[in-house]
Amino acid sequence: MNDVPSLPGQSAPRRAALIVAAGKGLRAGGSLPKQYALHQGKPLLRHSAEAFAAWQRDCAIIVVIGEAQRTLAEAALEGLGDVTYVTGGVERSDSVRAGLMAIAAQGGCDRVFIHDAARPHLSAAVLDRLDEALNTLAGAVPVLPVVDSLARGNDGLMQEAVDRAALWRIQTPQAFHFDSILAAHLAWPVSAPASDDSQVARAAGLDVAIVQGDEALRKITFAEDFAMPAPLPQLMTRTGMGYDVHRLASGEELWLGGIRIEHDKGLVGHSDADVALHAITDALLGAMALGDIGEHFPPSDPQWRGADSARFLAHAASLVRAKGGEIVNIDLTVICEAPKIGPHKRAIQQRIAEILTLHPDQIGVKATTTERLGFTGRGEGIAAQAVANVIAPAPSQPTKDERA
Ligand SMILES: Nc1ccn([C@@H]2O[C@H](COP(=O)(O)OP(=O)(O)OP(=O)(O)O)[C@@H](O)[C@H]2O)c(=O)n1
Numbered sequence: 001m002n003d004v005p006s007l008p009g010q011s012a013p014r015r016a017a018l019i020v021a022a023g024k025g026l027r028a029g030g031s032l033p034k035q036y037a038l039h040q041g042k043p044l045l046r047h048s049a050e051a052f053a054a055w056q057r058d059c060a061i062i063v064v065i066g067e068a069q070r071t072l073a074e075a076a077l078e079g080l081g082d083v084t085y086v087t088g089g090v091e092r093s094d095s096v097r098a099g100l101m102a103i104a105a106q107g108g109c110d111r112v113f114i115h116d117a118a119r120p121h122l123s124a125a126v127l128d129r130l131d132e133a134l135n136t137l138a139g140a141v142p143v144l145p146v147v148d149s150l151a152r153g154n155d156g157l158m159q160e161a162v163d164r165a166a167l168w169r170i171q172t173p174q175a176f177h178f179d180s181i182l183a184a185h186l187a188w189p190v191s192a193p194a195s196d197d198s199q200v201a202r203a204a205g206l207d208v209a210i211v212q213g214d215e216a217l218r219k220i221t222f223a224e225d226f227a228m229p230a231p232l233p234q235l236m237t238r239t240g241m242g243y244d245v246h247r248l249a250s251g252e253e254l255w256l257g258g259i260r261i262e263h264d265k266g267l268v269g270h271s272d273a274d275v276a277l278h279a280i281t282d283a284l285l286g287a288m289a290l291g292d293i294g295e296h297f298p299p300s301d302p303q304w305r306g307a308d309s310a311r312f313l314a315h316a317a318s319l320v321r322a323k324g325g326e327i328v329n330i331d332l333t334v335i336c337e338a339p340k341i342g343p344h345k346r347a348i349q350q351r352i353a354e355i356l357t358l359h360p361d362q363i364g365v366k367a368t369t370t371e372r373l374g375f376t377g378r379g380e381g382i383a384a385q386a387v388a389n390v391i392a393p394a395p396s397q398p399t400k401d402e403r404a
């Protein structure tokens with residue numbers, strides 16, 4: 001994001017998230033006010049608080065709650081660090097004003113992001129756009145275009161059409177220079193509830209930028225809105241490569257690709273020295289930037305002496321899957337003069353598929369010699385190389401602190 005660079009000696013703006021969660025949720029119904037009801041496994045309120053905390057580690061979080069809801073709110077946000085709770089009012093604008101005054105009482109801040117707890121899917125991209133707009137204007141709101149025709153209606157009859165070209169659907173968070181929006185809210189007549197804060201800001205003469213909103217940021221208003229699907233994660237294809245070599249020696253068993261092969265020599269290593277499985281393990285770890293096999297299973301650790309390398313490979317696959325990754329395919333090449341790999345290819349393919357719980361068609365097994373050249377050509381060792389392709393969620397955006 002194109003933040004205005006801080007001048008020497010000038011610190012970054014102090015930001016606060018003001019999440020309003022003091023509504024009754026009457027339209028949604030249910031036994032609890034909707035902000036405490038579970039949505040996709042966690043209380044609705046928690047989604048937004050986590051989004052702010054992930055966006056900016058030092059963003060203060062102020063949550064406006066209803067009377068006697070402190071226990072519910074603390075349970076919903078358990079473990080999220082410092083949260084200031086403030087009691088709200090009858091109308092949303094009363095709750096916002098209470099929150100702003102609490103922030104002022106704590107010494108104020110530079111920028112405040114006023115957000116409905118009822119809008120769970122808040123992305124860093126929307127927050128970045130709002131924050132950037134505040135470099136030039138006192139306020140900014142996320143908006144979406146109107147995509148349907150619009151018309152007035154009366155007594156069950158359609159009246160004149162309304163031009164939608166200049167109309168926008170307004171979402172939250174709504175971002176403001178703190179002092180300006182505090183003054184605007186204090187000047188707004190308490191008896192006239194405002195439907196949102198941009199309205200209050202404009203009444204005070206502030207210019208409010210419109211920035212691109214997000215369909216996923218829809219407000220949960222009715223019970224059926226809880227069924228809104230989670231935004232699909234952004235996926236990326238990731239490729240990893242692995243390479244390994246072990247020495248051949250007499251009197252050792254030969255394990256290759258997870259199967260035991262009859263041969264006059266075997267591979268020497270701390271574990272069962274299965275170069276093929278080691279190369280695939282490294283390819284999977286590499287695809288997810290998870291280091292290499294030696295970091296996960298140090299040769300210095302006696303527990304891996306003679307270990308079945310299938311354990312290493314299964315562990316790497318479980319790490320990939322724990323990060324939401326799906327293994328697409330593996331391509332393995334074994335490089336040796338002897339034994340001949342051809343007769344064992346099918347068994348190796350089946351065994352690797354079994355370890356990775358994949359279909360054998362997802363495992364390519366190839367072999368080559370090096371035309372009697374080099375250490376493999378002289379039969380001193382066996383090498384293996386592997387490529388793994390994984391589809392995984394794109395890493396979350398770095399926080400602003402991390403980018404600075
Ligand atoms: N007095 C109020 C009213 C609303 N809100 C908050 O403002 C947001 C948007 O309001 P809305 O969706 O209308 O929520 P409710 O007022 O709870 O819903 P309803 O009108 O159905 O009762 C919600 O996060 C709600 O908790 C608030 O903090 N204080």
Ligand SMILES: C[C@](O)(CO)[C@H](O)COP(=O)(O)O
Nearest residue numbers: 092116170171172195196219
């Ligand atoms: C603040 C708001 O979410 C912006 O779209 C909206 O105005 C809230 O309206 P509600 O009537 O309180 O649901």
